[in-house]
């Protein structure tokens with residue numbers, strides 16, 4: 599089935615976009631796609647099935663429009679979330695904290711979940727930790743509005759506890775869709791929970807920091823959560839090293855002073 603379907607795409611950017619779109623469909627639970635045969639081709643105008651796995655393996659997907667309207671995608675994701683009750687975290691929330699920032703951002707920050715301030719405002723990283731994150735972002739030579747910020751879970755866990763595994767598994771497909779839509783060049787994972795959720799690993803932060811990881815084709819660097827840095831400011835210098843790796847990757851200008 600896949601052989602007559604196959605078309606080779608040499609453009610790495612196109613392959614990356616196709617891979618992201620296929621992952622998006624798999625996250626949605628869609629495993630079979632349908633293409634309309636060309637008018638002149640054998641078999642008339644019927645539809646033929648091809649799995650997303652076949653598409654991924656052959657790096658082809660001519661049926662799909664690869665020009666992603668990011669704003670429309672993000673609106674669609676938010677509409678799909680709706681007034682979500684998919685996991686137990688909905689019971690205590692005031693607001694769903696979807697994400698904020700530039701839909702075309704090259705740099706994306708991912709935390710674990712909203713706290714009280716974020717829950718009240720419906721925006722990620724607006725409390726004390728958010729203020730420190732803003733300083734970290736500005737120290738990188740960009741503004742908060744230039745980047746995109748989201749969390750693994752979109753509702754506040756009670757008493758700011760760490761999200762449970764099943765809660766993250768239920769909510770994270772929405773984050774994955776956001777990442778697939780935005781297609782940042784670099785993801786900065788804030789803290790161990792977000793890093794482990796994104797990379798599906800169980801290593802300590804000491805083993806995860808200071809080196810590049812791959813999240814579905816996007817470069818990912820892990821660093822300390824700003825809330826942790828507020829509790830232990832001595833680690834700001836280490837976090838700055840992580841951010842400098844992201845800056846180098848994005849060719850951001852070194853700022854006049856760092857966060858330490």
Ligand code: SF4
Nearest residue numbers: 682685688752753769
């Ligand atoms: S955390 Fe995510 S999956 Fe759970 S209720 Fe909120 S939006 Fe839905």
